[in-house]
Amino acid sequence: MCWQKRDFFLSIILLFVAGNTGAKLAGGHEGSSGTKLELIHRHDLLRNPRNGVHPVPTFQRMKQMFHHDTIRYRALSSRPRMKHGGRISSARRQVQENTGYYQACTNGSGIRAGEMPMYSGADDGTGQYFVHLKVGTPPQKVTLIADTGSELTWTKCNYMCEGAQCGRNLRDRRVFRADDSSTFKTVPCSSSMCKIELANLFSLAQCPSPMDPCAYDYRYLDGSSTVGVFANETVTFSLTNGKKTRLENVLVGCSGSSRGQSFQAADGIIGLGYSNHSFAVKAAKEFGGKFSYCLVDHLSPKNVSSYLIFGSYHETDISPTELQYTELVLGVISPFYAVNMKGISIGGILLGIPNEVWNVNGVGGVIVDSGSSLTFLTQPAYQPVVDALKPSLSSFRTSNQDFAPLEYCFNSTGFDESLVPRLVFHFTDGARFEPPVKSYVIDAATGVKCLGFVNATWPGTSVLGNIMQQNHFWEFDIAKARLGFASSSCSS
Template sequence: MERNISLVSLLCFIIFNGCLVFEADAVKSQRSEKLKLIHRHSPELGHNPGTTLGPPKNSEERLKQLVQSDKARLHAIKRRLGVVGKANDWVEFPFRSAADMGIGQYFVSLRMGTPAKTFTLLVDTGSCLTWFKCKYMCVDCSSVEEGQRYFYPNQSRSFKSIPCSSQECKTIDKASTLVTCPHPNAPCYYDYSYLDGLNVGGSYFNETVKFRFSNGQKKGLEMTMGCTDGLNQKNRFKTVDGILALGLNPLSFAVKAAHEFGGKFSFCLENHWIIKSESSYLVFGAEDQVPNMQFTDLLTEESKMTSLYPIKVTGISVNGTMLDIPSYVWDMTDRGAGGMIVDSGTTVTHLVEQAFEKVIAAFEPSLSMYNKTKGNLDYCFNAPPDGEFDETRVPRVALHFEGGAKLEPAVNGYIFDDSKGVKCLGFTRLAWPQMNIMGNLLMQNHLWEFDLANKKVGFARSKCMLD
């Protein structure tokens, strides 16, 4: 999700510059907190989040929804050109993957306030402001639209407004914080406008978020977030209550929580195409060592896009043969050209034309028995249904990263059902110069760990089963 650069720094939804202060206990055990991530098409939601439509009627409608939402996110990403963690408790939240609606890719349940209430938030890995639909200082706080849910600050004993006259307000984010200050105790206001048309306005606040450990114990941490009382396109948030920010920025929810719980966070992306009742986990902190975890460095020094997760690709291979892709394609510049970002908020993997053409050329001999046809993606072909489609004919793709790590996605990570009798390759072409984006479908069936303290990202094949 992206904000208009005239209002804020791109893709950095700042939570606050008021630093959190965490006091470590004398002795801390290894525990975990999990947020529930809910698949967008899960029966648990009843209908598509943020819309009034029912679930997609078929695979063509489903893929079309994913591709359309990717377009908005890609437009935002291409417009925008460290945390020292400490060993601590680790916490985990059940969650399920969700199709990107331009704001986030996952749903989580978060308990906040005193007494604590549960809110459902979209997870956005490319932003830094966690905000809630909110009713604060309203004339008639009981007047709400049907189906809308809100956070009511006046009902929480731990809610703390940020005065517009405070130093905290002045150091939050000059680009997005409004200078409006009618009187010293008035709230510190913000206004965000996103490139996909979403606009949110409201005031910053401090509030207690409840973390539940795996051993049943609880802990509350004061976090700085946004109370959004001005929101256009409200129908997009009918089934969710706001956004949980996981961007790579010291002000994001992920960075602050990781700082308290071990300097890292992780999540397991289950098979996107299978709707299950089980959940995977969003984990803050260091869990038990995962076998076969591979790591590569986060290129935070090379990139000015501090809210994203850039990594260095060394090449792409198909059936074990490295493709002849120019090396400059993987070199990230400060102008946003080249390189690759890991973005769980994008569905399909986007490759610049120099890489895209080589990948397609490597696939075509094996798929030549199928006629090319039009679909929602750039390369689609006529093929029999899954029960008759021979996956052994599909070439195996691998992405190679600096340091020797190699991602070998499952076939369903890059061959998608588009409509009856039509399948598509899960790659889209980008004109040069732009950056490459690894989407969540290529990441699925893997556990991903973002080690912010050591500036690394790791992954390991996993079935994402609950313990």
């Protein structure tokens, strides 16, 4: 019998998440250590025939990426806002309550840290980087989309599954085999955790028997969907000191059915958003209250890697003195990480953009999002930026190819980045983010470049996407509510 055939399971997006039941680390470590996961760009996985996906031309891949971004932004713009310091701020409090623990770790031996390789992926229609994660006992490797806009961590999964119909929708993909894990424990549907704590993660009210698993049903705006059950599991990390450690009692979602293009080449999603249930908040509690990543150019050769790090970043090419910091506004545009922007300058001239465009506590604001490729600027910011950049590109013939939602594209023969004035994002506390020109004059196809900004509806939220974030190190310090960043080659 397959669990997914029971009548109380519907279609949803399940999670493989850092959970609600007091995640703790098992195993001892000495000295400075942490977790580093490699980030793999989605295009790299799509280029690999072993993933069951045939390579597609750059033009087509970029069009797919742009389409996914548009869908994701619609979902983002429809989210309700909370008053600054609202209910989700409890996630930050959970991290801050461990301040004594963090201080104990930093005295003498330094904060423990862990690193994970990071690759590109998709969620809500997008999410460009993937990580490999080891889940269960014994550990099984799954490939998950790394997304700072998702609360949930989930994977395609078989549970109580027998016979030819077992996981019929998943036969062409790697799946997590829950029945083979000695640490997989489902959350009872009769529990308060299922009925109350997981309600905002789409848990279902159906409960035929008190000990039946807590089920969830989730659909994305692009028509993708997945159905599954919540459980507690163990995640295994390789630490930067060469040892391994386990994060126990992690909330996971085990999905027996998943449909849609959003999850092509991935097994699920690792939720890095700001929420009590997100993997980022749970793992950060154990690794110094923060996580970080560094994104190489999404068009880099396949052997060039980015990394997702929980804890110390001492093995990167960044020193603490190089980081600039600005405030992270948590819990307002949930589960995204918002920042207080002051304005944008081009060629050293601050543009005339109304202050309300940047007011995160009003109807504007800016988020930093790893799951969006493009940078979305609401109309009062978009038009001044494009108008200031276009004169430097006026000698190039406008492209007649359709790269919607990008509006200004041109034949790039003879293009030289030195022709383009430098763009700088200014934060209210004085920090300045100056991306390389290739992050805002982007490659769209062979011989074609575009201004990498999307005209977003006003009022609304602006988004710093992952192309704009490339070749920079980003540290999300949840315990101190601050975002650190610095230019980096992303080498380690």
